[in-house]
Every structure is written in C-alpha cells, then in structure tokens.
Amino acid sequence: MSGQTPEPWNAKRGQHPFLLVTVVPYALLAALVVFKVIVERSAGDDSPLVDLALCGVAAGWTLLMFTLRPAWWERPLIMGVFFTGLVAITAILVARDPAFGLFTPASYIYAFTVLRWPWRLPGVAAVAVVAGVAQASDVPKTTALGLTISAIIVVVNIVMMCVTAWFLQLAEQEREQRLQALAELSRTNRLLEATLAENAGLHAQLLAQAREAGVLDERRRMAREIHDTLAQGLTGIITQLQAAEQMHDVPAPWHRPFEAVKTLARESLVEARRSVDALRPEPLETARLSDALTDVAGRWSALHGLAVQVTTTGTVRPMPPETEFALLRTAQEALANVARHAHATRVGVTLSYLEHEVALDVRDDGRGFDLAGLETGASRPPSHGGGFGLTIMRQRVEGLSGSLRVESEPGAGTGISACVPILPAGSPA
Structure with missing residues (x-):
C-alpha cells in the first residue's frame, strides 16, 4: 500500500x-x-x-x-x-x-x-x-473520571478517523485495481483485435494459396491428360507409320498420303507438347528455373532501381514443375519483402543444384530484424511484411518436404534459404 x-x-x-x-x-x-x-x-x-x-x-x-x-x-x-x-x-x-x-x-x-x-x-x-x-x-480535568473521559474522547477520535482513513485507502486501492483491470482489458482487446486482423490476413493468404494450388493442380492434371492421351497416341501413330514403311514398300500412290499423315501427326504432337509446356506456371512457360529467376530479378531491378545478382551453381537438371514453381514463388516473395522493408543496397539470388536437393538463397544487406522475436512470437519481423510472407513461403516449401531457414540480425541484413529435395537424374518417378 x-x-x-x-x-x-x-x-x-x-x-x-x-x-x-x-x-x-x-x-x-x-x-x-x-x-x-x-x-x-x-x-x-x-x-x-x-x-x-x-x-x-x-x-x-x-x-x-x-x-x-x-x-x-x-x-x-x-x-x-x-x-x-x-x-x-x-x-x-x-x-x-x-x-x-x-x-x-x-x-x-x-x-x-x-x-x-x-x-x-x-x-x-x-x-x-x-x-x-x-x-x-x-470536561473537568481535576478528577480521575474527568481525565478518563477526556482520554476516551481523544482515543475515540483517533480510532474513528484512523479507521476511516484505512477504509478510504482500501477504497482507493480497489479503485486503482479497477483502473488497472480496465487498462489491462483494453490492452487485451487491442491485442485481440490485432490478432484477429492478423488471422484475417493469414486466412486471406491461405485462401489465395489454396486457389493458386488448385489452379496449379488442375494445370498439372490437364498436362498429364494431354501427355498420356493425345501426345502418346500421336507418338504411337507416327511410330506405327514408320514401322509400316520399314516392313513394306509403300506403293507410289500412297507416298503422298503417308507423308501427309506423318506430317500432320508430327505437327499435332508438337502442338500437344506446346500445350503441355504452356500449362506450366508463368514465367516457367518458355524458360528453365534459372532463366526464369534471371527474368524475375531483371524485372524487379527495373522496377526498384536496385541490381540483383543472380548466380546458378552445380549441374542444372530437370525438376518437377511444382518444385520449380515453389522456388520461383519463394524468390518473388523474398524480393518483394526486400523492396518493402529492407532498405538494402545489395541483393543476391543464388540457385544451387546439389546432389540430392536444390537450394535457393536470397540475401540482402538491409536493416534486418531480431530473430528472437520471430521465434518466440513476441514480435513480427519488420522486414517481412508482418510475418505473412514467411509463413506462406515456409508452407509452400515444407509442402514439398523441404525446409526454409531465415538468418537475420538488426542492421546486418537478411538471408532466406529454401532447400527442396529432388530425385537424382535418371531415377524413376
């Protein structure tokens, strides 16, 4: 008290x-x-x-x-x-x-x-x-009774007023506790509102990711259907025509129809394969992942006036489309965060083909943030959009049995490393 x-x-x-x-x-x-x-x-x-x-x-x-x-x-x-x-x-x-x-x-x-x-x-x-x-x-003070009465009057005054002071102090304490409780309730309400807003944002991100994943799945399904039906059927037609030509001499009147059929089948096969390639995520439609990263980095640099150094190491080899898509989206999200929050002067993107996995690193020399706050949930990384971007990147990479690692210190920049396992070249799917 x-x-x-x-x-x-x-x-x-x-x-x-x-x-x-x-x-x-x-x-x-x-x-x-x-x-x-x-x-x-x-x-x-x-x-x-x-x-x-x-x-x-x-x-x-x-x-x-x-x-x-x-x-x-x-x-x-x-x-x-x-x-x-x-x-x-x-x-x-x-x-x-x-x-x-x-x-x-x-x-x-x-x-x-x-x-x-x-x-x-x-x-x-x-x-x-x-x-x-x-x-x-x-009250007369000349007798013992008078002195006693006087003392009683004084004591009664002291007791009454001290008890009053004590109860008033208790009332003040109770009032202070109520004010503190109201302040705590107000703070809790603000935190709850912030959490609800954060959850709403994360929910929107998850819905967008779900829609994106659904579109990607549908594109892959259609690509498989075209590959397994039309493309395989056209390949079989061409093969059978070539086998027929090798087994028997084609009569002269049939040469032109045979060539027309083979040409039409080959053109249709090329068109089917083009359709399969077209169903891959843009900008992977016409480029490998390394080229797509270079294209994304170039457009980002032109927009923000900051050069991005793109490096590819190791032996380039084919990967599943979903792996390329996840790594490309991770690079785009990381670069977007650099533009929004890092205030960097140098940015580097490295794509590394390792023996059993492929790694993507995006690093900047910006202001960074405190990883301890990110791990304990006490704060959101100021350089990563309130944490939504990191959450989406992590879910996308971990959905492919990969891992996402974040390295950062205040004033020392930020590094994001995504590693996704891939099958060795020549391994069966």
Missing part, C-alpha cells in the same frame, strides 16, 4: 476536490474570525487580537505553502512540512480557545489529500488528538 501518489488536484480545477482544498479552509477561518470579533469583542483584552493574528498566520501559511504553489502539491516532503505547520498552528489556536476545534476539518481535508500512505495515518491521528482535546475542553 505504500508509495501511493495523491491525486493531482491541480489537474482538476473547478471540480469538487479542488474547491475542497482551496475554499473550505479559508471559509472556516473566516467564520471563526467573525465569531471571535462578534462574540468576544466585549471582553476588552488583547486575546481576540492574538487569536485573530494566529488565524492570519494559518491563512498565510496555507496561501503561501499550498494555494499559490500548485507545483508543490505532488512533492511529498514539502506537503509534509506544510501539513505539520498547519496542525501546529491549529493546536495553538485550540489551546487558546477550544472553539477553534471547528478548524480541524481543514486539517483533515489536507491529511486525506496531500499525505501519501502510510504517512496519512499518523497525520490523521495527530489531527484527531487536536480535535479530541477541543471536544473535551469542557
């Missing part, structure tokens, strides 16, 4: 707490001054003058130490000095005239507003002693 800061009353000008600490004490003093002047004026001695002077001291002390110094209101040490001085002046007034016990509510007000816990408790107790002494002023 210690260390609680009193409310910044200077932030609440015109509200009830502000008026309570700046108006009520002066109003009480003014009423007491009027009382002394009207009721005791007939006494004819200097006592009212001394009391009035002490009231002026109390007003001046409050004015100089509190009312005119809003910047001091949140400084515990200065407020402690102010409160101690005010209680001392009040005690002197009560000692001179118990009627000044009516001024103790002002001290209570400052005890509850400017003192921090747990100092508020002894402050309230000190004011309660002064108030109890004023209340017991009419």
